[in-house]
Amino acid sequence: MSELATDALYQRIRDILDAAKIGVSRTVNTAQVVSYWLIGREIVEQEQQGQQRADYGESLLKDLSRRLTKDVGKGFSLSNLKYIRQFYVGFPDLLTATSIGHAVRDQSCSSDQFATLSQSQSNWQPGQLHPNLSWTHYRTLLRIDNPDARAFYEIEALKNNWSARELDRQINSLLFERLAKSTDKAGLLQLATQGQTIQTPSDVFKDPVVIEFLGLPESPRLVESDLETALISNLQTFLLELGKGFAFVSRQERISLDGDHFYIDLVFYHTILKCYVLIDLKVGKLNHGDLGQLQLYVNYYDRQRCAPDDNPTLGLILCSDKNDAVVKYTLGPEQQTKIFASRYKLHLPTEAELQAELNREIAQLRADES
Numbered sequence: 001m002s003e004l005a006t007d008a009l010y011q012r013i014r015d016i017l018d019a020a021k022i023g024v025s026r027t028v029n030t031a032q033v034v035s036y037w038l039i040g041r042e043i044v045e046q047e048q049q050g051q052q053r054a055d056y057g058e059s060l061l062k063d064l065s066r067r068l069t070k071d072v073g074k075g076f077s078l079s080n081l082k083y084i085r086q087f088y089v090g091f092p093d094l095l096t097a098t099s100i101g102h103a104v105r106d107q108s109c110s111s112d113q114f115a116t117l118s119q120s121q122s123n124w125q126p127g128q129l130h131p132n133l134s135w136t137h138y139r140t141l142l143r144i145d146n147p148d149a150r151a152f153y154e155i156e157a158l159k160n161n162w163s164a165r166e167l168d169r170q171i172n173s174l175l176f177e178r179l180a181k182s183t184d185k186a187g188l189l190q191l192a193t194q195g196q197t198i199q200t201p202s203d204v205f206k207d208p209v210v211i212e213f214l215g216l217p218e219s220p221r222l223v224e225s226d227l228e229t230a231l232i233s234n235l236q237t238f239l240l241e242l243g244k245g246f247a248f249v250s251r252q253e254r255i256s257l258d259g260d261h262f263y264i265d266l267v268f269y270h271t272i273l274k275c276y277v278l279i280d281l282k283v284g285k286l287n288h289g290d291l292g293q294l295q296l297y298v299n300y301y302d303r304q305r306c307a308p309d310d311n312p313t314l315g316l317i318l319c320s321d322k323n324d325a326v327v328k329y330t331l332g333p334e335q336q337t338k339i340f341a342s343r344y345k346l347h348l349p350t351e352a353e354l355q356a357e358l359n360r361e362i363a364q365l366r367a368d369e370s
């Protein structure tokens with residue numbers, strides 16, 4: 001690579017960075033994201049001129065890293081420049097829907113143009129620039145190869161105002177795979193274009209529920225009270241895992257029936273479905289008695305606690321194991337629309353574990369139908 005070509009590339013990158021610094025007070029995150037995308041584009045196009053030889057690309061990045069670190073400062077290590085290049089490749093349409101589109105060759109982006117970019121949110125689609133996604137968000141999204149999953153996480157991060165740390169946790173907990181494991185093609189398309197939508201009770205509950213944030217070990221000595229205490233102590237994270245719409249109401253709520261006392265582990269209200277959600281915790285394998293007890297709670301709430309404009313109460317048992325056939329035949333068709341059972345996981349599941357669980361559920365369904 002000639003010295004003249006290197007100098008020209010270097011100057012174009014410096015122009016991008018200088019413009020980004022001017023607009024930083026108004027749109028710091030967007031300025032950084034846009035500048036990195038434009039730098040990535042410059043690098044990729046320069047590499048293409050060098051016929052994308054591996055040794056050429058490596059030497060180019062090393063040279064840029066050395067010069068930028070010396071003149072600009074931190075943030076331009078060799079590894080970060082590789083992320084920046086990957087960012088442009090992974091999000092090729094990031095700026096195509098904005099008001100300025102691709103920056104004109106040999107012209108720098110002004111600070112006003114950077115500010116305009118941050119305001120271009122109408123008709124936003126996954127893969128396009130959004131000012132509420134930081135560079136850390138985009139770096140996290142780059143780990144996802146599946147385009148449908150990546151689009152889903154982009155949408156959910158914006159709808160739920162996830163921090164980059166929470167986005168990372170949701171990806172690690174395989175949220176997309178958990179929601180998509182039993183959906184059809186239309187359901188997958190909806191996840192990729194709209195994110196998670198809640199229209200019916202079955203849309204609310206995940207299976208499994210991942211509660212690795214509790215830090216509890218897999219142990220036969222674990223009891224329901226310990227699990228409940230840990231969930232309450234980590235209520236904010238637990239609400240994020242449950243999903244949108246959940247509002248905490250109470251714990252260990254007492255029901256008294258002719259002198260007999262019963263205690264509901266956790267009570268929530270779902271603001272989208274407009275109903276109470278009762279959660280019972282079960283350490284060990286679920287049995288029909290557990291389901292019957294939750295039915296009692298749900299029926300009581302429907303008759304004694306619900307306001308006239310509340311929808312029917314929902315019940316969820318969180319258990320370490322369950323037999324889906326027992327759930328099916330204990331509840332019956334009508335109750336299965338109101339009472340649900342989900343496994344909890346005290347560690348992050350792998351894709352292989354989820355696939356094994358899906359295969360087990362399919363086999364169970366076929367056995368029930370035969």
